[in-house]
Amino acid sequence: MTDTDITRRLAAWTVALRPDDIPEAVRREGVRTFVNWLGCALGGARHETVDRAIAALAPFSGPARAQVLGRSERLDELHAALMNGISSHVLDYDDTHLKTIIHPAGPVASAILAVAEARPVTGEAFLAALVAGVEVECRIGNAVYPEHYDRGWHITGTTGVFGAAAAVGRLLDLDERQMTWAYGIAATQSSGFREMFGTMCKSFHPGRAAQNGAAAAFLAKANFDSSLQAIEAPRGWANVLSTKQDYGEIVDDLGTRWEAKLNSYKPYACGIVIHPAIDGCSQLRERLGERVTRIRSVELGTHYLVLELTGKRTPQTGLESKFSVYHAAAVALLHGDGTPTAFTDERARDPEIIALRDRVQAKVEPGIEEDAVRIAVTLEDGERIELHVEHAIGSLERPLSDEAITEKFRRQAEPVVGADTAARAIEAGWALAGTGDAGAIARLCAA
Template sequence: MPTDPETTSTEAAVAILPALAERISAYRIEDLDDHARQLVRTAFTDTLGVALAGSGFPGIAAIRTAAGIAASENGSLVLGTAERVPALDAGLLNGVAAHALDFDDGNSAMGGHPSAMLVPALLALGEETDASVPDVAVAYAAGYEVMIRLAYGLNPAHYQRGWHPTSTIGVIGVAAAAARLLRLSTEHTAIAMAVAVSHSAGVKANFGTMTKPLHVGQAVRNGILGAKLAATGYTANPGALDHRQGFLTVYTGPDGFDSERIVAGLSGPPLVCSEHNPIKLYACCHSTHGAIEAAREIRRSPGFDAGRVEAVEITVDPNRMPHTDRPVLTEALSGKFSLQYVTSRALLAGTVALADFDGNAHHDPATLKLMGRVRVKPAAPGGPANSFTATVRTEQSDGTVLNATRGPHGSGSNAPVDPSLLRQKFTDCAGRVLPADRVTALSEAVMRFPDSGTTVRELMRLAEVHRPTNAKVTP
């Protein structure tokens, strides 16, 4: 059979990966302005906290058993323990922990969670290489640049097709970050990302199951692997993104991407100096947070009586619906992707808590009763594109009608996260597995990030969890 030249050609019409590699290989700590340092500080503080809280996720033990992961004396910390394993395995397990609660930060352009990918990868690889905190901060900026630029050119088509951008785009960003931390050449950095392209995976059909955080863990591991392979001289096609049969066309279709947007303005400041990652106040899909905020506002309104609510209408951007219009829950985790569930909880309790996604919380009779009265509908055409804003309307048996329209906390604002809010969330999350004195010490260390002379290895010693044999961790 003759060879198809289109499947073997290594041409790259735009040469995106080499262009990105050249840009991020030049990054230095001096390139990070105050906004960038705040973003990085928030990313590491928030992600480390939620990963510690998520370290008791049952899926982690299952993965360790299934993958046969063994301890390594000189490895990297498995969060929630004092045990160390090879960096690839630590990246896998800690990546799952970072996303297990769906409490990690987000980015609207990416349509996903950049820090759940980058932070576990850089902590694992940084501990293995005894990297400094400033080095890790620069590597975060490098990986972030790649992720967000790819999202600029791929979304919304990529997201709408059912891909999970956190992992599909994130694995390439992790490879870039790991390559920068390993100080690979521009050529090898492009190869690292090209290797990662072939590990891009994750579909939204698995949202609300144990497999969603596995998307993140596996992508973290494979991104690190791509960089490590490139360092050995491993080969891959640097045109793997823009080849006729490369990532852009395969994952979005021939008309679903804009390659020029990916490389536009590469000579400008790093995107970490201008982008924004809102942190979550609720441990569920960010697409539901606008409805939660609107429901909380209604609950505070004079005349509201949850016991008299006969109908609830939630109006959201159509892009929010495919993964969050979920009137029936199969397990507690699926509540994280149910507008009906989280809005009902907010109307009944005034907030949405971690415990709402544990055990049999989704069987609560009052919540199920109210969920049966909730209808989700798409917003009319002509509004803001890909909006996370939601409108909630309640009707009561006494004739009271209440409306509220809200976006997620922090949406539409580039103001830095309130340090007291960030510290409180970290304390609440880390305190699920660490004693109070260790929470305080670790909090002080990460809140100085990246303006610290400490190393990742020193930082991770503060995150060790020492507990009696067979002690249980609250998931």
């Protein structure tokens, strides 16, 4: 292997992968990824972020061939991919590849479900495309994480565009050369900043990645050409967007090491890094009972990313409150809640929550893992209660069960599409691999 052949080798693998090549455990994780994503897309469908994106851009939509999940609108495939990518991520409740903090499904599933409506594909082909797309974006993420993320890139956007190109490219039967171009066209659209966290642009990133990655595949299918070394060239994606480039993470052990198997699903509707604090504070709430109203102070010892990403002291809106470990800890202690209802505008402005939030302190605990936290609560009478969360719920060590994913889906979908439709969508989601027409699942999810 030379470092001049990364994009082409990845493209070769992407187009050659057969559904039978995917181990059963990876396929199963792919289905879990899909079901979790579908529930999140339904759960976020009525968010004002989606309302405004549709108000602005639906006038530019092509023919109504693809469903905006959980709503009445149908748009062209690319615009539906954008909107579903936004809704699936807007509650920060989706999935996480923990090694890179990529949220893999948004860019990939949003793109292929929309495309699958206009040119029907089997569940088997859909699942293989989904797994390939997730694999590609996570491997590219591994190659540059954490330096790329530390520089300020929202890695779900920047790598998601490759995942969407890979997955849609498979549905379009791109050949190896076209897939290499598709990666180039994707690379040169790669974008999205962490600076946008707490604003509507955060969920715009996976949406745009889905839309732009799909467009890259359609362009490549029409022989719109590009660099053949877009990832590894001296001024290619990895060098321009990162100071770390570990190309072995992209092309080594393709087909035997599976990043797509390492996806995890959020029990809480916020950045994965504050899940340990929510988990721990929810446990402490159980222990404290009515004493929860007599807290003098809360001390959190956390991974450094917790403060870097979620250090907002005075969030003003629901979206901002997802980036406040202080808010999240207070709500978990007072209400035992980390689901979307914990991060509404009302919660962000609730005086009781604000009063407790202001008594939460957080500092970096050297050496602590990302999925761990140490918490010490001191009561007004001076009593001190401590808790150590080694692995937060939702981590690879404590994954959400299929039943928990179903329950999470149901709670998100029922208020949006009603119990009957939610039940049918859940059933269809779990049955993905055996269906003859994956796009039918989208039509099922109309409001």
